Amino acid sequence: MLSHSRLNxxxxxETLSYxxxxxxxxxxxxxxxxxxxxxxxxxxxxxxxxxxxFGCLTYYHVTESKLDP
Numbered sequence: 001m002l003s004h005s006r007l008n009x010x011x012x013x014e015t016l017s018y019x020x021x022x023x024x025x026x027x028x029x030x031x032x033x034x035x036x037x038x039x040x041x042x043x044x045x046x047x048x049x050x051x052x053x054f055g056c057l058t059y060y061h062v063t064e065s066k067l068d069p
Contacts, residue, residue, distance in 0.1 A: 001015055002015045
């Protein structure tokens, strides 16, 4: 993911954390098509709307004033 997104190699820790998160939220055949998160928490992992392509453009939401840096 890190080389595909062409981000700095210093972000390897965040890349590893994101990869772990993806693995825990995807269904597994060894768990009868359930996710590790679902097995651990007993609640379904069905909210995938927040997942995006690793290294995609994001924007910060300004909470103070539009004219602040």
